[in-house]
Amino acid sequence: MAAAGGARSGRRLWVDCGPRRVQALRDEPHGLEILVWRLAVGWGGRSTGAAGWVLPIAVVERRGGRTRWRPVPDLTLAAQALGLAAAAWVALRPRRARAARQRGG
Amino acid sequence: MAEQRNEQAEEVADDGSGYATLASGLARLDAVARAEAAVGTPRSVGERTVIPLAEVYYGAGFGLGQGRAPASSEGGSGMGGGGGFGGRVRPVAVVDVGPEGVRVRPVFDASAIGLALVTVGLATLARLWRRPNPRH
Numbered sequence: 001m002a003a004a005g006g007a008r009s010g011r012r013l014w015v016d017c018g019p020r021r022v023q024a025l026r027d028e029p030h031g032l033e034i035l036v037w038r039l040a041v042g043w044g045g046r047s048t049g050a051a052g053w054v055l056p057i058a059v060v061e062r063r064g065g066r067t068r069w070r071p072v073p074d075l076t077l078a079a080q081a082l083g084l085a086a087a088a089w090v091a092l093r094p095r096r097a098r099a100a101r102q103r104g105g
Numbered sequence: 106m107a108e109q110r111n112e113q114a115e116e117v118a119d120d121g122s123g124y125a126t127l128a129s130g131l132a133r134l135d136a137v138a139r140a141e142a143a144v145g146t147p148r149s150v151g152e153r154t155v156i157p158l159a160e161v162y163y164g165a166g167f168g169l170g171q172g173r174a175p176a177s178s179e180g181g182s183g184m185g186g187g188g189g190f191g192g193r194v195r196p197v198a199v200v201d202v203g204p205e206g207v208r209v210r211p212v213f214d215a216s217a218i219g220l221a222l223v224t225v226g227l228a229t230l231a232r233l234w235r236r237p238n239p240r241h
Contacts, residue, residue: 020140024156025154032156034200038140046168047168049165049166049167050165050166052164053161054142054143054162055143056144056158056198059207059209061207071209072197075211075212076212076214079222082221090229090232
């Protein structure tokens with residue numbers, strides 16, 4: 001799942017994005033894997049830098065022949081996203097209502 | 106992908122810009138955001154095992170510049186550079202493995218959630234207390 005934008009030709013910019021599986025616990029015949037999402041960007045040249053982000057998204061449990069998936073709940077991220085959406089809605093709502101009134105009459 | 110980054114570091118070094126050490130260090134720095142970095146070391150207590158899960162992010166950048174005074178003047182040349190790094194690890198959840206099975210327990214970060222609520226509150230107050238437009 002790695003996409004290297006320009007990494008092969010000029011190697012000035014690379015992007016590595018996609019899901020990864022990490023073996024967290026191995027107790028045969030059971031096993032526990034964590035599915036994480038990874039995004040990393042880097043650039044090079046006269047200035048060089050990199051930025052990355054890794055977020056666990058699911059827990060995969062293997063017990064015998066069965067596989068169970070459990071999402072990783074991120075209450076903080078959910079609350080922040082809701083807060084941001086609510087703030088944007090509060091900030092933009094009157095403008096839209098005024099624009100609708102002007103269009104109507 | 107790691108090979109590509111090492112190639113990138115070598116290429117920067119080939120530029121003759123003199124910051125090969127920084128570039129190769131940056132290639133290694135990317136290891137901070139490996140997928141494994143989000144999964145903590147399992148700890149066993151009695152029959153239970155807990156595995157912490159975290160969100161990891163980082164950013165780093167380095168730059169270098171050099172210049173030379175015009176030939177008409179008596180000035181010389183100079184060079185300078187700078188860089189910075191920042192990163193954060195935020196606990197997200199804990200995997201609890203016990204005799205009854207696996208449970209994923211979320212971590213409640215009251216400070217971050219409180220800040221989100223304050224943001225909404227401030228946005229609402231700013232909208233409510235805004236002066237009416239005198240033209241309408």
